Amino acid sequence: xxxxxxxxxxxxxxxxxxxxxxxxxxxxxxxxxxxxxxxxxxxxxxxxxxxxxxxxxxxxxxxxxxxxxxxxxxxxxxxxxxxxxxxxxxxxxxxxxxxxxxxxxxxxxxxxxxxxxxxxxxxxxxxxxxxxxxxxxxxxxxxxxxxxxxxxxxxxxxxxxxxxxxxxxxxxxxxxxxxxxxxxxxxxxxxxxxxxxxxxxxxxxxxxxxxxxxxxxxxxxxxxxxxxxxxxxxxxxxxxxxxxxxxxxxxxxxxxxxxxxxxxxxxxxxxxxxxxxxxxxxxxxxxxxxxxxxxxxxxxxxxxxxxxxxxxxxxxxxxxxxxxxxxxxxxxxxx
Numbered sequence: 001x002x003x004x005x006x007x008x009x010x011x012x013x014x015x016x017x018x019x020x021x022x023x024x025x026x027x028x029x030x031x032x033x034x035x036x037x038x039x040x041x042x043x044x045x046x047x048x049x050x051x052x053x054x055x056x057x058x059x060x061x062x063x064x065x066x067x068x069x070x071x072x073x074x075x076x077x078x079x080x081x082x083x084x085x086x087x088x089x090x091x092x093x094x095x096x097x098x099x100x101x102x103x104x105x106x107x108x109x110x111x112x113x114x115x116x117x118x119x120x121x122x123x124x125x126x127x128x129x130x131x132x133x134x135x136x137x138x139x140x141x142x143x144x145x146x147x148x149x150x151x152x153x154x155x156x157x158x159x160x161x162x163x164x165x166x167x168x169x170x171x172x173x174x175x176x177x178x179x180x181x182x183x184x185x186x187x188x189x190x191x192x193x194x195x196x197x198x199x200x201x202x203x204x205x206x207x208x209x210x211x212x213x214x215x216x217x218x219x220x221x222x223x224x225x226x227x228x229x230x231x232x233x234x235x236x237x238x239x240x241x242x243x244x245x246x247x248x249x250x251x252x253x254x255x256x257x258x259x260x261x262x263x264x265x266x267x268x269x270x271x272x273x274x275x276x277x278x279x280x281x282x283x284x285x286x287x288x289x290x291x292x293x294x295x296x297x298x299x300x301x302x303x304x305x306x307x308x309x310x311x312x313x314x315x316x317x318x319x320x321x322x323x324x325x326x327x328x329x330x331x332x333x334x335x
Contacts, residue, residue, distance in 0.1 A: 023279070025041075155195040238276075261290050274314065
């Protein structure tokens with residue numbers, strides 16, 4: 001009970017931070033429970049940054065849905081991590097790509113292969129970045145919080161999100177990174193999230209990471225539990241960090257999808273941060289799959305309020321962690 005009280009009895013005031021927030025949520029505007037927290041990171045998922053949703057017909061661009069997300073994020077002091085999906089139905093029909101199924105249903109795209117023409121894809125990509133880069137030219141009307149963080153694709157080792165070969169993923173990723181940087185010099189490129197550190201994930205990324213390592217700034221890992229709720233107590237961050245080190249890749253690590261399953265939320269977050277995670281993005285209160293209990297979510301929200309914006313964390317015992325805050329003060333969290 002002592003451990004619980006230490007977390008829950010902290011300030012109930014809303015803790016709003018700027019770019020230094022360590023926490024975020026996957027968001028979906030259609031669900032009021034999935035719109036993220038004020039002052040935190042948001043990763044719209046699958047989000048509105050889908051080629052097929054913006055350019056449904058060649059040369060005709062619709063920004064209504066993307067603008068809606070960006071405006072909401074601005075109004076709530078959220079910082080957006082935008083996932084780019086390089087697929088459009090009309091474009092993939094040009095070279096008769098095979099249709100694919102995705103977990104996102106009709107609102108997504110019927111095709112998940114490499115673009116038929118990288119030139120067609122480049123036109124879309126440049127217009128997307130141009131609208132939200134904040135350079136004052138061709139920006140979304142009323143843009144006040146530019147998007148600088150771009151995550152290129154999602155879990156490419158799984159056919160449910162990308163129906164292509166590893167080399168095709170590498171080509172799309174590196175091409176996208178180069179084009180984004182050519183338009184937005186201060187862009188931050190986030191690696192397509194690895195779908196865990198199971199043997200099949202490790203095999204894919206052990207081969208792919210050396211080929212893309214010079215084209216991203218932040219490494220990303222996902223932790224989605226199976227139906228039985230089995231989980232990794234560091235959200236895979238320790239094993240992912242080890243893989244990066246073995247490949248001589250020194251990049252910050254973000255958990256861009258975090259589902260708890262049967263893991264205890266505070267110990268898991270603490271251990272993931274202590275293992276090297278810089279940001280953890282929760283899957284959200286109403287995400288598909290095993291839900292976090294109301295009690296656990298209350299603890300998580302209190303934990304976020306207490307330590308968000310910390311500079312560093314260190315495990316000082318099996319059940320205690322020391323968080324060093326921005327003002328150099330220290331907070332001891334029992335878990």
